[in-house]
Amino acid sequence: MMRSITNMPIFLRLFLAFVLAAVIPGIVIAVLGSLFINTLSTRGQAMQNANNATKLATDSLSDLQQMQLALLAYHSTVYANQNEYVGNNSDMQRTIAKLDTQILDLEHNFTADATQYQQQYQLATSPTMDNVRKILQTDNPGLISDQQSTLQTILDQQWPDYKQAQDREVTALKAPKVPHSQAHSLLQIAESKFIPLIASWQRIVALTEAIDTDITNIGGSQIGSILLGTVIALLGTALAVITIGFIVNLTITRPLRELASLTKRISKGDTSARARIPGRDEIHIVATSMNNMLDNIVQLIQQTQGQRDVLQAQVEKLVSEVSGVGEGDLRIQAEVSADALGVLADSFNYMVEELGNLVIRVKMVAHEVENSTGMIIDRMTQLVEDGDIQIQQIDEAAREVERMADSGRQMAERAQVLYAVAAEARQDAQGGREAVGQAIEGMNRIHTNVQTTSTKVHLLGERSREINNIVEAISSIAHQTNRLALDAAIQAAMAGENGKGFGAVAADIRRLAERAKEQAGMITRIVRSVREDIGAVAVSMQDTERETSTGTKLTQEAGTALEQLFSVVEHQAREIEGINQIASQQLHSSRSVVQIMQGVSSSTQSSGTSTREASQYMERLARLVEQLRSSVEAFKLQEEQDYLASSAF
Incomplete structure (x- = not known):
């Protein structure tokens, strides 16, 4: 078979290889398509089963809810009028009968639906759900056990308990004149059984919807089967391609590699190598041509061998003549001939x-x-x-500037203290100014009060003189009253017995007149004493008024002098403040100068360091130049060149 393939032309071999490479993947794709269609059919059936399970679970959930609502309506209808039993009403009886029938129908429907769901759609046991179970065992195995446990709890415990409680409530409602409390208690028991039942069945609905979602989505089972088929197809395709490649390699690539190996052996000088390619294809023709070409090349090599020996003798002669140049002898001259190496010798010279x-x-x-x-x-x-001298001078200048900065800082501190004292004196002066102003105002008020008091004392003296005149008038009246009383007593004595009463009155009047006279005399003495005191007070008030006027003038003069003193203190405080600001500016300038001097010192030191490094580099350059001179001294020059070199130095 291989001999027939090697005798086949290369184009036909490649054409057949390409046809096989195209047909085999088509067959693989067809197989994969059928596998994928089968998978889609299985998943479609699983999706239909999951949708039916979801619809059945949703309908059962609706039956449960309607059942509870019917029970509540049954209870409310029986006890419609504020807990009063109305079971004997004909309309109510029809409604109650209808609700009773509805409850029984819903119980029957839910029992049948739950049993059907367990038989047909329970993942763990139902044959209908085999395809769904296979998918979920790979994608979500937890749904299977969760559905089985929840459904088992509902059918074995929760639904029988609720059905029993509901039947007891319905039986109680059917009984005549059942107390509302008893019926309500049974209703509450039924509701307590209904809550976990409806929650569990909602869990069944949620699990069924989750199953439907997982089936709808592409899961691990479908991906696994597709991947398995794809891997098998890829392996088969790869095997076919490898077989085709092996045949192509054996019949085309290997002979080409042998030809390439032959060319490498020839490039290395192995002229005895020949190509031995079986068959009658194009590669065999190329190998035969290469063998003929090698025979011709061997003949040409033998002809050029003699020419090479002659050329080698000439080259060895030239090398012997110029070998001294490698040792530094530049006086050597190669012999120039007329052959090909003559040009090389002339160029070397x-x-x-x-x-x-x-x-x-x-x-x-x-x-x-x-x-x-x-x-x-x-x-x-x-x-x-x-630079070193300059650095020393800069360091000394920096120290001097630092001492000047210290002096400026001390002066600024003294100026700050003096400014604080001046500010305090300024505040004291301001307080003194206010105190003097208050004293002047007080002296003015005292002067005014003294003048007012003096006027009132003069007025009091006038009033005391008027009182004295009044007292004198009272004394005169008392004297005249005394004389009248004496006359009345004489007249009463002359009247005898008839005038005794009048005589007693006249004696009383005389006695009162005497007393009034004495009191008037005493008032006169008091008024005289008061007038004397008022006169002394008036004289004293006049002296006080003169002294007050003098004190007011002196206080005003002192206020004027203190005002001038305060102005001087304030001016001094402003000057001290200016001095403090100037000292602060001088301190800031001194600090800036110190920083600048420090920067100049650092820059000078850096410049000195750079200069030293440059000096070291120049010394190294001098050594390198000396080494260069020593190196070029090894060359031996001709006499004319030696003369030029010595004259240059």
Whole structure:
């Protein structure tokens, strides 16, 4: 078979390989398509079962809710009028019968639906759900056990308990004149049984919807089957492609590799190598042509071998003549001949001459660099010394500036203390100004009060004189009354017995007149004493008024003097404040100068360091120049070049 393939043309072989490479993947794709369609059919049936289970669970949930509502309506209808039993009403009887029938129908429906759900849609046991169970066992196995446990709890415990409690409530409602409390208690028991039942069945509905969602989505089972088929198809395709590739490699690539190996052996000088390719295809024709070409090449090599030996003898002669150049002898000249190597010898002679000129120029440049480096080193050494002196002077100046800054800081502190004292004196002066103003105002009020008091004392003296006149008038009246009383007593004595009563009255009047006279005399003495005191007070008030006037003038003069003193103190305080500001500015300037001097010192030190480093680099450059001179001294020059080099130095 392989012989027939090798005898086949390369184009036909490649065409058949490409056809097989195209047909095999088509077959694989068809197989994968059928597998995928089968998977979709299985998942469609599973989705239909899941939808039916969801619809049945939702209908059962609706039956449960309607059942509870019917029970509540049954209870409310029986006890419609404020807990009064109305079971004997004909309309109510029809409604009650209808509700009773509805409850029984809903009980029957829910029992049948729950049993049907368990038989047909329980994942763990129902044959109908085999396809769903297979999918969920891969994608979500927890749903199977959760559905089984929840459904088992409902059918074995929660639904029988609720049905029993509901039946007891219905039986109690059917009985005539059942107490409302008993019926209400039974209703509450039924409601307590209904709450976990409805919660569990809602859980069944949620699980069924989750199953439907998981089935709708592409899960691990479908992906696994598709992946398995895809992997098998890929492996089969890869195997077919590898087989085709192996045949192509065996019949086309391997002969080409042998030809490539042959060319590599030929490139390495193995002229005895030949290609042995079986078959009668294009590669065999190329191999035969290459063998013929190698035979011709061997003949050409044998012809050029003699020419190579002659050329090698000439090259060895040239090498022996120019070998001294490698040791630095530039005086050597190669022999120029008329053959091909004559041009090479002439070029070599020209190169040696130019190399000698280059050595001369290098020596001259090295000498100039050495001289310049020495001068630069001397100048940089002087520059470093000057920099050191400058750094010392800058350090001294910086210390002086720092001492000046300390003095300025002390002066600023003294000025600050003086400013605080001036501010305090200014405040005291302001307080004194206010106190003097208050004293002047007080003296003015005292002067005014003294003048008012003096006027009132004069007025009091006038009033005391008027009182004295009144008292004198009273004394005169009392004297006249006494005389009248004496006359009346005489007349009463002359009248005898008839005038005794009048005589007693006249005696009383005389006695009162005497007393009034005495009191008037006493008042006169008191008024005289008061007038004397008022006169003394008036004189004293006049003296006080004069003294007060004098004190007011002195106080005003003192206030004027103190006002001038206060103005001087305030002016002094403003001047001290100005001095404090100037001292603060001077302190700030001194600090700035210190910082600037420190920066100049740092810059100078950095410059000195850089100069020292540059000096070290120049010394290193001088050493390198010396080494360069020593290196170029190894070259031996011709006499004319030696003369030029010595004259340059």
